[in-house]
Amino acid sequence: MIKFDRDALEDFKTFLTEGNFSKIFFLVDEITHEKCLIPLLGELESLPETEVLEVNPGEESKSPEVLVQLWKVMAELGADRHSLLVNVGGGMITDLGGFLAGTYMRGIAFVNFPTTVLAQVDASVGGKTGINLDHVKNLIGLFIHAEKVYILNNFLETLSPGERLSGFAEMLKHGLIADTDYWNKLSVYDIKNKIPSQDMIRRSIEIKSQVTEADFKESGYRKILNFGHTLGHAIETTALDEGKPLLHGEAVAIGMIGELLLSVEFAGLDEQKAKQAIEVLRSVYKDAVFRYTLLEQDFTKQLEVARQDKKNRNSEIRFTLLRNIGEAVTDIVVPEEKVLEILKYLNKV
Amino acid sequence: MIKFDRDALEDFKTFLTEGNFSKIFFLVDEITHEKCLIPLLGELESLPETEVLEVNPGEESKSPEVLVQLWKVMAELGADRHSLLVNVGGGMITDLGGFLAGTYMRGIAFVNFPTTVLAQVDASVGGKTGINLDHVKNLIGLFIHAEKVYILNNFLETLSPGERLSGFAEMLKHGLIADTDYWNKLSVYDIKNKIPSQDMIRRSIEIKSQVTEADFKESGYRKILNFGHTLGHAIETTALDEGKPLLHGEAVAIGMIGELLLSVEFAGLDEQKAKQAIEVLRSVYKDAVFRYTLLEQDFTKQLEVARQDKKNRNSEIRFTLLRNIGEAVTDIVVPEEKVLEILKYLNKV
Numbered sequence: 001m002i003k004f005d006r007d008a009l010e011d012f013k014t015f016l017t018e019g020n021f022s023k024i025f026f027l028v029d030e031i032t033h034e035k036c037l038i039p040l041l042g043e044l045e046s047l048p049e050t051e052v053l054e055v056n057p058g059e060e061s062k063s064p065e066v067l068v069q070l071w072k073v074m075a076e077l078g079a080d081r082h083s084l085l086v087n088v089g090g091g092m093i094t095d096l097g098g099f100l101a102g103t104y105m106r107g108i109a110f111v112n113f114p115t116t117v118l119a120q121v122d123a124s125v126g127g128k129t130g131i132n133l134d135h136v137k138n139l140i141g142l143f144i145h146a147e148k149v150y151i152l153n154n155f156l157e158t159l160s161p162g163e164r165l166s167g168f169a170e171m172l173k174h175g176l177i178a179d180t181d182y183w184n185k186l187s188v189y190d191i192k193n194k195i196p197s198q199d200m201i202r203r204s205i206e207i208k209s210q211v212t213e214a215d216f217k218e219s220g221y222r223k224i225l226n227f228g229h230t231l232g233h234a235i236e237t238t239a240l241d242e243g244k245p246l247l248h249g250e251a252v253a254i255g256m257i258g259e260l261l262l263s264v265e266f267a268g269l270d271e272q273k274a275k276q277a278i279e280v281l282r283s284v285y286k287d288a289v290f291r292y293t294l295l296e297q298d299f300t301k302q303l304e305v306a307r308q309d310k311k312n313r314n315s316e317i318r319f320t321l322l323r324n325i326g327e328a329v330t331d332i333v334v335p336e337e338k339v340l341e342i343l344k345y346l347n348k349v
Numbered sequence: 350m351i352k353f354d355r356d357a358l359e360d361f362k363t364f365l366t367e368g369n370f371s372k373i374f375f376l377v378d379e380i381t382h383e384k385c386l387i388p389l390l391g392e393l394e395s396l397p398e399t400e401v402l403e404v405n406p407g408e409e410s411k412s413p414e415v416l417v418q419l420w421k422v423m424a425e426l427g428a429d430r431h432s433l434l435v436n437v438g439g440g441m442i443t444d445l446g447g448f449l450a451g452t453y454m455r456g457i458a459f460v461n462f463p464t465t466v467l468a469q470v471d472a473s474v475g476g477k478t479g480i481n482l483d484h485v486k487n488l489i490g491l492f493i494h495a496e497k498v499y500i501l502n503n504f505l506e507t508l509s510p511g512e513r514l515s516g517f518a519e520m521l522k523h524g525l526i527a528d529t530d531y532w533n534k535l536s537v538y539d540i541k542n543k544i545p546s547q548d549m550i551r552r553s554i555e556i557k558s559q560v561t562e563a564d565f566k567e568s569g570y571r572k573i574l575n576f577g578h579t580l581g582h583a584i585e586t587t588a589l590d591e592g593k594p595l596l597h598g599e600a601v602a603i604g605m606i607g608e609l610l611l612s613v614e615f616a617g618l619d620e621q622k623a624k625q626a627i628e629v630l631r632s633v634y635k636d637a638v639f640r641y642t643l644l645e646q647d648f649t650k651q652l653e654v655a656r657q658d659k660k661n662r663n664s665e666i667r668f669t670l671l672r673n674i675g676e677a678v679t680d681i682v683v684p685e686e687k688v689l690e691i692l693k694y695l696n697k698v
């Protein structure tokens with residue numbers, strides 16, 4: 001159940017009182033500890049016994065080593081099956097914390113306070129949790145839902161412009177795959193100077209929830225959420241390997257540009273509409289697109305990453321593409337040479 | 350879905366053919382590899398690509414270290430979400446393998462071939478999977494069901510008499526908590542010289558399935574399965590700590606003797622009936638009962654283990670006891686001094 005702002009705080013207070021939890025554990029990183037948890041605790045009058053588990057910020061904390069460490073610390077601090085885990089942070093924290101709670105004593109209750117745009121619209125819905133293994137993202141994990149997701153718009157003020165833009169890419173994706181009107185609204189929004197409005201966050205969550213509820217285990221329809229991600233993931237991985245990492249949303253934005261081009265050839269998207277959408281993406285993500293062109297890309301390796309994507313079978317490369325703005329189609333096989341051509345094109349100035 | 354003997358083999362062949370799996374992984378220990386997997390593979394004509402994952406026998410393999418190692422090996426061997434994990438072994442293998450499959454890529458399909466009495470009647474039903482953490486048994490895990498459970502009576506011939514007796518304790522428990530007729534049959538069975546019959550295994554599975562289906566998440570009714578386990582677990586832990594480990598079922602048998610005594614005082618069990626049942630247990634587990642009396646027990650520590658049992662709240666010690674042979678009651682709070690008295694009594698010759 002998702003609650004916003006004042007409703008969220010009220011609901012959380014009631015939940016804590018009625019839940020009769022033996023102990024409350026907060027999972028945070030160094031940054032969200034200071035910027036989000038401290039203000040949040042200030043809003044709560046009285047709490048049962050609490051403990052704060054702090055990990056380093058960044059994707060590196062989504063590792064088996066940190067996970068095992070957290071299992072041990074929770075046991076040492078006396079967590080039992082009536083304890084509650086409260087995740088306060090971005091997608092790293094909600095992914096790691098969801099998996100931690102889902103596996104401790106075969107599952108204890110947990111709630112999420114996502115603190116980034118990306119986590120608010122994406123990571124907190126759909127039940128995906130997990131950790132990375134040897135640089136393969138989310139290779140280990142669970143499908144499991146938080147008891148509650150609490151969205152506080154204020155938390156978005158704590159983000160850097162880069163993080164804000166990165167999360168906005170997922171919101172743009174939601175418009176592109178499912179809602180033309182929403183896309184039109186987003187495409188003229190001054191995201192460079194403003195945080196996304198609560199209404200926009202709500203609409204994105206609505207779209208994602210509808211898709212994932214219709215298809216909890218990713219067997220079919222849910223794949224429309226992969227738009228931009230097959231190329232985006234390959235771009236993100238290779239940029240990281242070259243020591244010039246892109247934020248997830250930046251890579252997805254570039255991936256969407258490529259997949260809009262593929263959509264014209266392989267899904268019948270109108271060329272003019274594709275061009276307009278690409279213009280929006282190029283303008284919002286100007287800086288990331290430019291930084292990406294400076295990288296020396298190993299295209300064979302990128303192709304390999306796209307092929308190994310866990311959504312593929314038998315080494316075919318399958319895409320989610322757009323038939324129209326606001327309408328996606330899944331499982332489109334694109335020949336390797338075409339994928340390579342697009343990857344090369346995206347790397348050009 | 351559970352299948353037996355010839356039906357099991359037929360069903361497994363069909364499942365492999367129709368499942369269209371990208372790769373089959375077998376999880377075994379050194380012993381079940383030789384004694385069970387090799388003969389099993391001999392029964393199967395053609396297989397897709399397979400890999401064998403072998404771990405050391407014994408509870409030590411149910412560790413975070415082995416788990417992380419297996420995650421990595423599976424990734425290296427190209428396991429994808431269309432792979433199948435086949436667990437062939439005792440409860441250690443089915444617990445570890447179920448958790449491994451349930452968390453790899455957020456869950457891949459798995460089937461169990463339990464090879465011990467204990468695993469056939471207990472570990473393969475009810476969806477409990479997991480690993481130990483710093484000597485706390487099953488602290489980390491998941492509730493998740495195998496796609497199939499295949500029970501081959503033949504596999505029980507590979508067990509030592511000790512392992513056979515250990516598993517039989519759980520079967521006796523099933524009779525005591527839920528079925529007087531079944532208890533009467535078991536109490537005269539020549540288990541010292543014969544493996545349990547397929548019919549008995551079936552009846553035990555039936556009882557356990559009915560209980561766990563009625564209560565998938567252990568909120569209530571399922572607790573009747575804990576009979577003998579609160580004391581048994583404390584006994585098992587302290588015996589292990591003293592370097593004279595008892596098998597799980599041996600400890601549970603001794604625990605049942607103690608909890609039958611508690612049942613007379615705290616659950617209204619007829620004293621005569623309790624004595625008869627205790628006589629059966631003392632006779633079948635004569636050797637284990639004797640070995641246990643030789644141990645120097647630290648009763649305060651045993652009490653601590655019983656108190657920390659994950660089924661307890663607020664440090665009370667709660668028991669599942671018998672109102673009658675074949676009828677259990679849950680959540681009976683027993684005063685600490687009484688628990689201590691019973692623990693001391695069990696340790697006497």
